[in-house]
Amino acid sequence: MSPYAPQRLYLMQVGVMPEYGIPIVCYLVQTADGRNILIDSGLPESIPEEQSEFENGQDVIVQLAGLGLHPDDIDTVISTHYDFDHAGRHAAFTKANYVVQRVHHLDAATNPRFADLRSQWDQSTERIRLVDGDTELLPGLELIETSGHVPGHQSVLVRLPKTGGVLLPIDAVSFGKGFTREEQDSSSPDAEAIRASTIKLLDLVEREQIGLVIFGHDEQQWETLKKAPEFYE
Structure with a gap:
């Protein structure tokens, strides 16, 4: 096993x-x-x-403190995308490097959807690593380009020593009922891209025999999962 490999995965509900x-x-x-x-x-x-429509819960800073961590202890922030409920505390991590898909970062620069949070995600360029497509960030931690929800959205695959592969689709597949090869009813102009990313992740799960997929906002699944301070290992 690589000395850099993931050992623990914590899930935190912040709102x-x-x-x-x-x-x-x-x-x-x-x-x-x-x-x-x-x-x-x-x-x-x-x-x-x-x-x-959003309501704060226990802030990520507070939850990290419960694990004995301060914001300066965070080495890297993987930014799946810059939506309001995903990038709202980025600026708190002043020692971290940020990893984001290049196409998403460039789109956000002119897209009014992300303007309200610009002070959070628009960090100094030397601290932002722009990646292009699927990327192995380190052994056992992979970024999966899954555009559709927004251009350049990325999902994350974490390989743990006991649990094995854990896929985090984030908003590529927000709810378990959407993780299917069947056509989904959608009036979204991005429906084709959403479907392509869903199929890509389904293929990945089958190919890699991934046992745990944690959907981005699935309230029913969330009730069954371990939450910090518990963890997956």
């Missing part, structure tokens, strides 16, 4: 969409050599009135 009970989550990977890798950072500290 909710109260009307639907949908959890807002982020993740922490700890590696054998002691690195801390955060996957998304959840909601911003203060939620503006126009985003009232």
Whole structure:
């Protein structure tokens, strides 16, 4: 086993969409050599009135503190995409490097969808690593390009010593019912790209015999999972 490989995966719920009970989550990977890798950072500290469908819970900073970690202990932030509920606390991690798909970062620069959080995700260029497509970040931690929800969205595959492969589709597949090869009813102009990314992840699960897929906002599945301070190993 590589000395850099993931050893633990923590799941953290940082908020909710109260009307639907949908959890807002982020993740922490700890590696054998002691690195801390955060996957998304959840909601911003203060939620503006126009985003009232979201409600803060236990902030990611507080949850990390419960694990004995401070923001400066985070080495890397994997940014799956810059939506309001995924990149809201990026700026808190002043010692971290950020990893994001190049196409997403460039799209966000001119896309009004991401403008409200620009102060969070628009960090100094020397701290942002732009990747192109599927990328092995380190042995046992892979980024999977899954455009559709937004251009350049990325999912994450974590390989753990006991659990084996854990796939985090994030918003490529938000709910388990959508993880199917069947055609989904969708009026989205990005329906074709969403379907292509779903099929790509289904193929990956079958090919790699991945036993655990944690969907991005599935409230029913979320109730069955281990949450921090518990972890998968």
